[in-house]
Amino acid sequence: MDFDGMAADPDDVISDGLDGGYRDRTEALREVLQDPDEDPAGRFLACVALTRWGDGNGYDAVVQAAGAPESVPWRGASYDRLHGQDDTFGVLADAVGDSGDMVEERGTAADRVRAAEALLSVADHVQFDRHISSLLRQDIVAACLPALQAAVTRGVARLTEQPPSYDLGLQMALMISAAHRVDPSWAQDTARRLVAARPGERALKELSEDM
DSSP states (O other): OOTTSOOOOHHHHHHHIIIIIHHHHHHHHHHHHHOTTSOHHHHHHHHHHHHHTTOHHHHHHHHHHHHSGGGOTTTTSOBOTTTOOBOHHHHHHHHHHHGGGTHHHHTOHHHHHHHHHHHHTTTTTSOOGGGGGGGOOHHHHHHHHHHHHHHHHHHHHHHHHOOOSSOHHHHHHHHHHHHTTTOHHHHHHHHHHHHHTOOOHHHHHHHHHHO
16 A cells, blocks of 8 residues: 555555655554554565665664564565565565665665674575575675675585575575675685585576676
């Protein structure tokens, strides 16, 4: 819904907000986001919109969600069309990554980095698929490198023990490739360990193309 009570595409509402409309819409979305009695899907869309607009409340909600991914009420509010699996955290990753054009105006650059770090920290046990790339812009990688490296280390170990149903190998490969720009020695060593863990064809293709 838009803020006049009319049906609207959420992407259109977000786009309108980027042109300055967020000023009139932020408070209503904050109320939706913070109300536990609201529909979970509506709270999720409120979080996405606020985050994309560089709002501190949106970033706070992302950090909170990453702190307990399995108990977030809006899990399942969005599914990827290819695999039919939950992609809510992937959508949040896109919102955080793409919001870089708003943080100077909103004064929330540090909050964006904090939210990105929280998401990268759970990339070893939450599905992002290619959405993880939205968090792998060079400024974010440089600021969040320790969290990224720790998540990859855990993810590679998980692949050797009990791989999940989603393509964790691809996520790890994309993160390693991004880290290669900042810490090539670590990335090359970790890429070898990932290959040894048999991460799948998509991961191997990413490594061969990027490194």
